[in-house]
Amino acid sequence: MKNRDYANRKPAKGKGKTARRGKQAPAPRRFPVLLLLITVSLLGGFGYFLWSINDSAETTSPDVVEQPKKTVVKKDPNALPPKPKEEWTYQRELENKQVEVDIPEQTAPTRPYQMQCGSFRTQSQAEQMKAVIAFQGLSANVRKVKGTTGDWYKVSLGPYDRKRLAEKHRHILQGAGINGCIILYWEG
Structure with a gap:
């Protein structure tokens, strides 16, 4: 069987979808004259209603009594x-x-x-984090911790006597794009 390229194939003249299926094309739809007449009459009636009530608000007010050149308000x-x-x-x-x-x-x-800002497998990654923190005017510590899966290098700041100062330093680091810092109790 021959492969056909349906995307670039141009339809044959005189053969449309309807011609292939054996159906006739639907008749063109007529303009809805009745709907147009109803719409025009409703718009005309609404316009006449607005025109007829245009001056009625000024003459039917019970609080205003008109005199030749004076207006007296009761x-x-x-x-x-x-x-x-x-x-x-x-x-x-x-x-x-x-x-x-x-x-x-x-x-x-x-x-x-204390505030911990990262835990890394290599010491060079921890030192890079420490350098970024140093550019913010804060001093960080890198300490090596033995874990169940091997050695880890933790970057931490502190100890802080008050949590408020730790929060302040965390906001400084968040401004520099370091968002992973958490505040913990210091273990000494």
Whole structure:
């Protein structure tokens, strides 16, 4: 059987899809005249309605009485009085106030914190991470740890007395694109 190239094949003249199947082409659709007439009549009716109510709002208002050159507005007996002017006194009252706050005593943390930013198989990768951290103005340590799968080189910062300082340094490193740092309790 011969291979056919269907993508580049041009159809033969006089032979369309319908000619091959033995069916006739469908008759062309007629323009919907009835739908056009209904649409035009509805739009005309809506336009006439708008034109007819155009001036009715000015003449049917019960509150306005027209006179030759004056317009008199009747006052509504059920109208609300004008809004009273508000006076704020709290600014004057708070000028000489004193607030007492109980500040708890500062307690030293029981355990300091450290931040680990990476764990690598080779020492050269750990030293590269340490150099990137040094460019941010922070000092990091690389220590070798024996694990169940071999030796690991961990890059860590700290110890920190307060977690707040560790969080601050982590945000500095996140700004430099180092996002994997975690804060842990320091094991000494």
